Amino acid sequence: MAHIIVVGNEKGGSGKSTTCMHVATALARMGHRVGALDLDLRQKSFxxxxxxxxAFLAKAGLDLPGPDYRDLPEVDPATLAPGENPFDQRLTAAVAAMDPVMDFILIDCPGSHTRxxxxxxxLADTLITPLNDSFVDFDLLARIDPDTGKVRGPSIYAEMVWGARQLRAQAGLKPIDWIVLRNRLGAQQMHNKKKVGSALEELSRRIGFRVAPGFSERVIFRELFPRGLTLLDLKDTGVEQLNLSNVAARQELRDLIAALRLPGVQVAF
Structure with a gap:
């Protein structure tokens, strides 16, 4: 059975698609078979x-490893059981088709609450939640007392993850390994960064997730998207010498893959 990695956060702009593409491509370049789905049926950034x-690889005549991306299959309404949601069947069919032939299935979720x-x-064996390093994004996970800075309790997204965990437990499946990824860590605002970090550590003990460093804010990520490239592809596309920022970004990706602790994965790039 494929190991399912879900990248989710009910807020746009947190770096979900960048995270998806880099994790999927890193796994593919290490020799793993990687399927990919995008559940944001409107924007489809991933x-x-x-x-x-x-398109870029075809034009450049290159053959580089990457995920096997597929759209959700359409379903015949006549095949639905009474009261069955068509989205359930579409996702189930997509995962079922990939499960026997993939080592990993990477699923990008929309920045909103959807079925x-x-x-x-x-379905997640591993859940990655990219989070911009601010209390604006933190509010999706928990409510904070503005005077003391203490965590009052879980918020909307954390409650949704709790519901998913309950469904898995009822089905006899193993628990979700949940990793909250601190993206866009800046060099400035050290005091605020420390406060966010302390709040995340407190919350992680209460509701059960691991905290990992993600990607810093770098121009390179905006430049890679139009060509569909990742940090790992640069040398294969003619970039002989990586600058210090790109080298640091590759190390961030290496650290992320190691932090995920995926089955059968030895970081080798």
Whole structure:
């Protein structure tokens, strides 16, 4: 059975698609078979990223490893059981088709609460939640007392993950390994960064997730998207010498893959 990695956060702009593409491509370049789905049926940023990659590689005459991206299959309404949600069947069919032939299935969720996102979270063996390093994003996980800075309790997204965990437990599946990824860590605002970090550590003990460093804010990520490339592809596309920022970004990706503790994965790039 494939190991399912879900990247979710009910807020846009947290770096989900960048995280998806880099994790998927890193695994593919290490020799793993990686399937990919994008559940944001309107914007499809992850899907567009893969499409850009296919177009660029075809034009450049390159053959580089990457995820096997597929759209959700359509379903015949006549095949639905009474009261069955068509989105449930579409996602189930997509995962079932990939499961026997993939080592990993990477699913990108929309930055909003949807039926597809709910179902995907209940399928997750590993859940990655990219989070911009601010209390604006932290509010999705928990409510903070403005005077003391203490965590009052879980918020909307954390409650949704809790529901997914309950569904998995009822089905006899292993618990979700939940990793909250601190993206866009800046060199400035050290005091605020420390406060966010302390709040995350407190919350992680209360509701059960691991905290890992993600990607810093770098121009390179915005430049890679139109060609569908990742940090790992630069030398294969003619970049002989990486600058210090790119080298640091590669190390961030290496640290992220190691922090995920995925089965059968030895970081080798």
């Amino acid at each position: 899907g567009r990223y893969v499409e850009n990659r296919r 597809l996102s709910q179902i995907a979270h209940s």
